[in-house]
Amino acid sequence: MNIGEAAKASGVSAKMIRYYESVGLIDPAMRSESGYRVYGENDLHVLRFVKRARKMGFSMERIETLLGLWRDGERNSAEVKKLALGHIAELEQQIAEMQAVADTLRKLAATCHGDNRPDCPILDDLSAEHEAPARAPKRRRA
Amino acid sequence: MNIGEAAKASGVSAKMIRYYESVGLIDPAMRSESGYRVYGENDLHVLRFVKRARKMGFSMERIETLLGLWRDGERNSAEVKKLALGHIAELEQQIAEMQAVADTLRKLAATCHGDNRPDCPILDDLSAEHEAPARAPKRRRA
DNA sequence: CCTTGACCTTCCCATCATGGGAAGCCCTAT
DNA sequence: ATAGGGCTTCCCATGATGGGAAGGTCAAGG
Numbered sequence: 001m002n003i004g005e006a007a008k009a010s011g012v013s014a015k016m017i018r019y020y021e022s023v024g025l026i027d028p029a030m031r032s033e034s035g036y037r038v039y040g041e042n043d044l045h046v047l048r049f050v051k052r053a054r055k056m057g058f059s060m061e062r063i064e065t066l067l068g069l070w071r072d073g074e075r076n077s078a079e080v081k082k083l084a085l086g087h088i089a090e091l092e093q094q095i096a097e098m099q100a101v102a103d104t105l106r107k108l109a110a111t112c113h114g115d116n117r118p119d120c121p122i123l124d125d126l127s128a129e130h131e132a133p134a135r136a137p138k139r140r141r142a
Numbered sequence: 143m144n145i146g147e148a149a150k151a152s153g154v155s156a157k158m159i160r161y162y163e164s165v166g167l168i169d170p171a172m173r174s175e176s177g178y179r180v181y182g183e184n185d186l187h188v189l190r191f192v193k194r195a196r197k198m199g200f201s202m203e204r205i206e207t208l209l210g211l212w213r214d215g216e217r218n219s220a221e222v223k224k225l226a227l228g229h230i231a232e233l234e235q236q237i238a239e240m241q242a243v244a245d246t247l248r249k250l251a252a253t254c255h256g257d258n259r260p261d262c263p264i265l266d267d268l269s270a271e272h273e274a275p276a277r278a279p280k281r282r283r284a
Numbered sequence: 285c286c287t288t289g290a291c292c293t294t295c296c297c298a299t300c301a302t303g304g305g306a307a308g309c310c311c312t313a314t
Numbered sequence: 315a316t317a318g319g320g321c322t323t324c325c326c327a328t329g330a331t332g333g334g335a336a337g338g339t340c341a342a343g344g
Contacts, residue, residue, distance in 0.1 A: 052268050056243050070265050077262035081254045084264050091244040102233040112223045120219035122226050123212050126194050
């Protein structure tokens with residue numbers, strides 16, 4: 001199998017396959033006499049593993065570890081679990097931050113007329129001097 | 143005010159101030175005779191605006207638009223609101239995706255022993271051939 | 285006056301994961 | 315044999331940010 005077919009079969013672009021190889025995430029592929037990379041079923045398996053892990057949002061660094069654990073028949077599932085829990089925690093952290101921003105923005109948008117008048121609490125908040133987001137009840141125009 | 147002071151006062155690093163200027167997000171600062179950038183209160187105001195918008199997760203492209211609206215006394219608040227709503231929608235989209243991943247991972251982690259045994263549903267899922275992520279109610283141990 | 289140290293300037297490089305594209309070689313089908 | 319598509323490597327770009335080098339500037343103190 002050439003890289004193009006492997007790409008189609010795994011869902012990882014040829015470009016990325018070469019990149020993963022270049023940074024050592026996956027082992028260098030066998031080469032044909034003319035220098036073409038050649039892939040087998042096992043390589044496809046690895047590529048699909050990486051693909052899924054990326055889709056889950058694991059960083060390449062973590063995927064390297066995951067791959068190592070995957071290949072290691074002697075692994076402790078505890079290690080895998082720890083890695084997953086760490087990733088979950090990060091996701092939750094990011095979700096919470098984005099949630100907070102979305103909430104703030106929703107509140108601001110709710111009080112914005114959204115018509116042809118220029119005044120807008122969203123801009124007011126963005127240009128406010130203080131730290132708090134749309135909290136003070138000062139009704140003097142900024 | 144030199145760039146260092148402006149950075150401290152606005153919370154935007156000197157590096158980023160120069161970058162924002164270089165890409166046209168903010169107007170080029172005045173220069174002293176010796177070529178130093180010089181900032182006034184108004185520039186600080188702009189920098190703080192950008193800072194807050196970035197913290198909200200607005201892309202620089204959108205911030206450019208926001209800055210334009212901010213400066214434009216004739217703006218329609220509708221435009222600002224539209225931009226904000228668009229951003230909220232994107233945030234919600236991303237949050238939903240991350241939430242889905244976190245949920246999947248939580249379920250997988252819940253069924254992972256997390257001890258010294260090697261078998262682990264997390265790795266099993268990552269290396270699974272099919273598309274669905276731990277969904278089928280097959281109680282055959284995978 | 286001169287030195288020192290802190291600041292400023294520009295320019296280049298790195299990140300993370302990905303894509304675009306050029307120049308040139310290889311393979312297969314007509 | 316030639317055309318086309320696929321392959322190779324190499325360079326560049328993204329978005330937002332930081333690091334650092336080489337060199338100019340400024341203010342304070344001996």
